[in-house]
Amino acid sequence: MQDYNIRKKLLLKEKLRHNLPLKIGELEKEKLKSDMPIQLIVGFIEMQNVKILLKDNKLLIPRYETEEVIIESFNYINKHSKVLDLCCGTGFIGIAIAKNVNCQVSMVDIDENAIYSSVENAKINNVDKNTDIYLSDLFSSVPKTEQFDLIISNPPYIPENIVLDSSVLNWENHQALFAKEKGNYFYRLILENAKSFLKPKGYLIFEISDWNVNFLKKYPNIDLKIKKDINNKNRIAIIQYKK
Ligand SMILES: C[S@@+](CC[C@H](N)C(=O)[O-])C[C@H]1O[C@@H](n2cnc3c(N)ncnc32)[C@H](O)[C@@H]1O
16 A cells, blocks of 8 residues: 555645645545545546546546547547447546537446446536436347447456556456456457447447457457557557448
8 A cells, every 4th residue: 555645645636636725634634544546535536528426336436548538539429429338337438428529328337336426427517418327238238229320438358367456456346347358358248249239330449458459459350440548558449340
């Protein structure tokens, strides 16, 4: 665990980022003594014109890398598009798209807490009218008649043998982090099932990590473009099915 004084500086930096008073209360001091993530102590994050409330409910705390995936997605959609955010968590991706592009977004997750959180976050960002949010094991509850211009997903993609810091493991669900098949399990399932939910020439956009690249490069009958993030890591996969 990080040193108390380092964590205190990080909390003040996060408060500065959000224009909050640079004071640390007694309860916050107690939280700083644990390994609770700084963003959870503050209680929300703001990125891409969206505020996401964070609670102690073990959902994934949205990461800055995901903001880059969202910005990339804007190149493939417009206000007439229909988008599906698979594995929505707190709703960050789907809500940011609904708010910035003003299009219709469906969002699904297997975790009930993710659904409660996404519904609440959609409301506070005033996109509850253009979002449909429901519990689903990937596509299982998505109506078979639905066809999307874009299916976007930041699924669990960490290989099961990777050891993460306790500040992640104690505060974020393993179900949100780890994936079988060396981190490729969800990409395989999504690629096997997405075609019938996409309009012809529709796109799939995945958040990925370096270790997923080989699997995607070998996947048959897709056109694949991979983009790096600001730290020069492979981060965004943009995919179209070949006919
Ligand atoms: C890495 S988190 C991403 C959360 C959010 N999209 C984001 O970028 O901040 C992965 C999410 O996938 C969800 N998930 C795991 N298995 C799933 C499944 N079979 N079907 C739908 N969602 C699933 C988890 O509950 C978790 O919320």
